Amino acid sequence: MVTARLCALLLLAVSFATGGAARAEDGYRLWLRHAPVADAAQQTPGSVTLSGSDSPTALLARDELTRALSELYPHGAAGGGTPILLRRVTDPAMRDGAFRIAPAERGVAIIAASDTGLLYGAFALLRELGQGKAIGAIRLDEAPAYTLRMLNHWDNPDGHVERGYAGRSIFDWWHLPGYVDARMTDYARANASIGINGVVINNVNARAMMLEPRYIAKVKALADTFRPWGIRVYVSARFSAPRDIGGLKTADPLDPAVRAWWKAKADEIYTAIPDFGGFLVKANSEGQPGPQDYGRSHADGANMLAEAIGERGTVIWRAFVYAAENKEDRAKQAFTEFQPLDGKFAKNVVVQVKNGPIDFQPREPFHPLFGAMPRTQLAMELQITKEYLGFASHLAFLGPLFEEALGADTGRGGSVAETVTVIAGVANTGSDRNWTGSHFDQANWYAFGRLAWNPKLPSDQIAREWAAQTFSRDTAFLNAVVPMMMSSRAAVVDYMTPLGLAHVMGTGHHYGPAPWVSDLARPEWNPVYYHRADRAGIGFDRTPTGSNALAQYAPDVAKRLLADEELLLWFRHVSWDHRLKNGNTLWEELPRRYDRGVAAVARMGATWATLAPHVDTQRHRAVADFLRVQADEAQWWRDASLAYWSAVSGRALPAGHAAPRHPLSWYQAQRFPEAPGE
Known part of the structure; x- marks a missing residue:
């Protein structure tokens, strides 16, 4: 018998399929257009x-x-x-x-x-x-490769989305639980269509009030809406909640009163939401409270929460940790803290590890923790929102990045995909009508879901599926747009962070180039920490003569990574005259890479212009406009970066490469207080 609530849900689902018929090609229907x-x-x-x-x-x-x-x-x-x-x-x-x-x-x-x-x-x-x-x-x-395939939302209760480039949060906390926007059903339907079955609905930099009764009622309203679509709800929990809202003087995970508080809170939540997924926790990272505040380990904190939840759900404990007082190479800190804890986490704890050892860079080696904790459940955390890849305004299809990370051989029992049990992605959705800020960013949401379902799917197949359903199934269109998508991430790497450079983005907002920044309070927040450019050369030495981060990988893998010139400056500090395999010196190759990236964006714009007959006018114009923005910003990245490298090295650009359009001081003076997502 169809209940009244189900009838309402079905009507809401119809609103997705027919919603805004006058705006049918504004991107709202995603890959579910059914042309x-x-x-x-x-x-x-x-x-x-x-x-x-x-x-x-x-x-x-x-x-x-x-x-x-x-x-x-x-x-x-x-x-x-x-x-x-x-x-x-x-x-x-x-x-x-x-x-x-x-x-x-x-x-x-x-x-x-x-x-x-x-x-x-x-x-x-x-x-x-x-x-x-x-x-x-x-x-x-x-059959799905992983039991849990989840999105992590960095959404805050006030509607702001950290690292969100598609408008405000889709979760209307103010009107919940009395009013559930129809968009919530549309969102759940889109996730179900690509096999996503878990959603963390609030920021990992969590606020304790998310565990208060009034918010549990709001979470319940979302859980009830998502449930028919096969989606369980998770909440990011603030570790200090027993002290912040529970009236206790401590949040020590070994304190009996603290353990009792969390057990009671879990019982309260499960009474309201019997299929509640569990907690995601960011602890002792970037100023967040955690068990180390009390001299306890990450395992102590995670296991305390796991005991409170029991077999009803899962504790997902993030391994993204680094501390200002820790002088160790930031790329090593997560491995140093977590690998010795292998086998000490409860069976319903999953340690969530970012795909690379720094922070969602355009290109990174895979995280050395993958394969190094065989007695611990690990999750791979990917970033769908493009914090370091041009926000929503740059076309960068992330399927190849995801595929590269999942397929990396750990040297310790298989690929990364074979050593994890959960796949998580930082969501890129927002209140913009097209959900993701730009039309092609929808492809990254889609690619994440498809690879979380089957990590062996080729990226070009995923791109073709998405493009056919989203724009046109015409063969001529697909034969042009799929190669454009497949080369787009490599283009961004070229004009932003070629040859293993990393974290050279602007301070705070992470918008635009700023390799010169050196005055931030914490060393590892400064781009100069990562590139270490000087008169003699450039790059971070992570070999035995430097931080020896390379030793955290299996020996055969370490050799392969060290030989990979795409990661040259990630692992080595080399002379500007270092000779690459193609015969160029590093100083000759750097501008060639930057110019190659700029040229690739120009080709994308030219290709898209030819595809107007296959795409509705509104969406074609929007994509074309963003490609023009990307072309301008790729040139900016190229010019600002080369101006700085030239100044640091004391070298003029090699013959055949145009000088930057402005002096270095002009680029250094740029400020962007309105940049989104900070």
Whole structure:
């Protein structure tokens, strides 16, 4: 029986599919546009039948198919078309979320042993049809690679989003729980379509008030909305909450009163939200409170929370730690603190590790903790919002970055993807009508979900899927736009941080180049800490003659990383006259890389201009405008960086490379108090 609440949810889902018909091409519908198939294949889908379940989730799967098929094939199918059977079965061999799509006696069947499997199967079928494939040719047998595939929102209760470049937060905390915006259902539907099943709804720099009863009621309203879409809600918890809002004098994880407070708080939350996912915690990092404040370890803190939650949920403990008083190379600190704790975390604790050892740089080596903690559950944390890759205004498809990180060989038991149990991504959604600030940034949300489901998917396949569903399935369009997407991240690396440079962005807001900054309170906040450029050369020595961060990797991996010229300046301080494999000196190669990046952006703009016949005017113009912004800012990055390197090295630019448009002092004088996301 369909409840009144489910009817409301279904109506809200319809609002996504039909919402703002007058603005149908403003990007709101993401990759779920279901543009009509112009030349329908001989086998066209027909009616949808559901059997084996009448749960809210199963009904959403049925209605999602029915509605989407009416959009893909608005004129129906001759003779009624090929029936689609949604069938919930009992099959212990099928994991939660797994599904099969195969021919059936009277049509095509989507078979699953769970209701979420039916939902994922429905979206998978639509994804194939949305690329123009004939229903009779579709054969899929899939299961998610990871049990938990989650987004981390850095959203604050006041609506500001830290490192958010798509407007204000999508979570309207002020009006919750009485009013739940329809956008919440649209958001959950989009996540379900790419297999995301967990959402941390507040910033890791958490406020204790998120655990107060009035906020638990707000979280419950979101959990109730997300639940039919197979999504569990998580909350970032402030470690000092027992002291901040609990009336205790301490937050010591070994104090019995503190442990009792957290147990009572967990019970309170689970009473309101029985399927509450658990806590995400940032502790003893960037000024956040944590167990080390009391002489305890990260394991002591995490295990205290794990005990409070019990088997009901998960504690996700971030390994992003570094301290001003710690003189050790920042790239080494997380490994130094966490690796000795391997095997000491409770079974319902997951240690969440950023993909690289610094902080979401355009290019980094994989984090050495991957593979080095075999007795601990690890999560890989990726950043979907592009804090260091040009915000939402630069086109940088992150599929290759994600694929590169997941596929890296740890030398300790397989690839990174094979050594983690959870995939997490820092969300890039916001209140902008197109959700992500720019249309192509939607592709990074999509790519994250697809790779969290299957880390072996090739990035170019993901790009093609997304582009076909989002813009056009025309072969000429796809053959032009997919290579453009696939080369875009490499272009950003070239004009921002070539050859292993890192963290040379502006202070605080991280907008634009500022390799000259050297006056910040903490050494590791200064770009000069990372590049160490001087008259003799440039780069951070992480070999045995320097910080020896290289030793944190398996020996064979360390050799490979040291030989990789794309990471040259990450691991070595070399002379400006250092000779590269292509025969160029470093000083000859640096401007070549910067110029290559600038030229690549120009080519993207030219390519996009030719694709106007394939894309609606509104979105084509928006992308073209952003590509012009990117071209200007790529030139700025190139000029400011080379002006500084030239001044530090005392060398003129090599012949054939244009001088910067302004003197170095002009670039150093630029200020951006209005930069978003700080």
